Amino acid sequence: MLLLLVLPVLVSGFLLFHFHPYYKYKLHRYEGQYLYLRSAQFGLYCFLISIFIDSYAYSNLPASVTVCSFVFEIDLHKFVNGILSSYEVLNSTEVPKLAWILVVIITSLVVPLLWSGLSFLKYFIRYWTLSTRQPLIAKVLSDSPLDAFLFEAMLKKGEHLVMLSLSDRKVYVGKILSMGEPNESEGPDQEVLLKPVMSGYRKTEDLTVEFTTSYNGLDEDTFITIRQDLIVSACEFKFDTYENLNPKKEPWSPV
Known part of the structure; x- marks a missing residue:
C-alpha cells in the first residue's frame, strides 16, 4: 500500500x-x-x-x-x-x-x-x-545580468533607450516594452518586444556600429519581437555617449 x-x-x-x-x-x-x-x-x-x-x-x-x-x-x-x-x-x-x-x-x-x-x-x-x-520575476532573473538588465528596462516603461546587438551583427536601438510570459518549458526571458528607434549593423572588420535606418516616420504600432537567445550584448544607449566614442564620424541622429 x-x-x-x-x-x-x-x-x-x-x-x-x-x-x-x-x-x-x-x-x-x-x-x-x-x-x-x-x-x-x-x-x-x-x-x-x-x-x-x-x-x-x-x-x-x-x-x-x-x-x-x-x-x-x-x-x-x-x-x-x-x-x-x-x-x-x-x-x-x-x-x-x-x-x-x-x-x-x-x-x-x-x-x-x-x-x-x-x-x-x-x-x-x-x-x-x-x-x-x-x-x-525580477528575483528569478537576478542571477543573469542580461535578464536583469532587460527586465529592468521593461519596468522603466521605455524611459531609457537600449542597444541590442544580435548574433547576425544586426543592431537595434529602442525601448523594451515587454518580455514573454513564463510557461512550463520556457521562462519569462525567451523573447523581448522592442519599439525600435533606429537600427544598423556591426562592421565585419572592427565590429563598430553603423546605423542605417531610422524608424521615426513609421506608425506608433511598429514593434519588433526578438528572441533573447539571439542577443549577444545589451546596454543602455545615449546619443551623446555614442558620438563621443565615434569622434571621426558626423553626429548621427534618427531625427
Whole structure:
C-alpha cells in the first residue's frame, strides 16, 4: 500500500510548482529527471506536513461540530473509514490502514494550495501589492545580468533607450516594452518586444556600429519581437555617449 504514496508525492510537488507565486516562475528551469527529483523533494515536504496536520487533527480536534443544530463530521479518517468499510471485498483489518493512507494522500494534495496561499500572503506583506509578478520575476532573473538588465528596462516603461546587438551583427536601438510570459518549458526571458528607434549593423572588420535606418516616420504600432537567445550584448544607449566614442564620424541622429 505504500506504493500508493509515490504518485501523490510527485503530484503534490508538481502542484506546488504550478501554484506557488515564486516557484512557478522557475518551473521552466527544471527538465527531465531533475524535474522529477525536485517534484519528489517538495512533494516529500508536503507529505511530511500532511502527516503532521492529520496527526494533530486526530489528537486534538473533535470528531464533529454543531452549528445551528446541525452536526458536521470533521473527522476525515472516520469518514473515509466508513466508506471503505462498506466495500465487502476489503479486509476489515486493512481498512483502517488504507483509510489513513487515503487521508494523508488527500491532505498532501491540499498542502500545496495552503503553502502557496501563505507564500502569497508573505509576498503581499513584503511588497505591499496584490500583483507580485514583477518583483518575483525580477528575483528569478537576478542571477543573469542580461535578464536583469532587460527586465529592468521593461519596468522603466521605455524611459531609457537600449542597444541590442544580435548574433547576425544586426543592431537595434529602442525601448523594451515587454518580455514573454513564463510557461512550463520556457521562462519569462525567451523573447523581448522592442519599439525600435533606429537600427544598423556591426562592421565585419572592427565590429563598430553603423546605423542605417531610422524608424521615426513609421506608425506608433511598429514593434519588433526578438528572441533573447539571439542577443549577444545589451546596454543602455545615449546619443551623446555614442558620438563621443565615434569622434571621426558626423553626429548621427534618427531625427
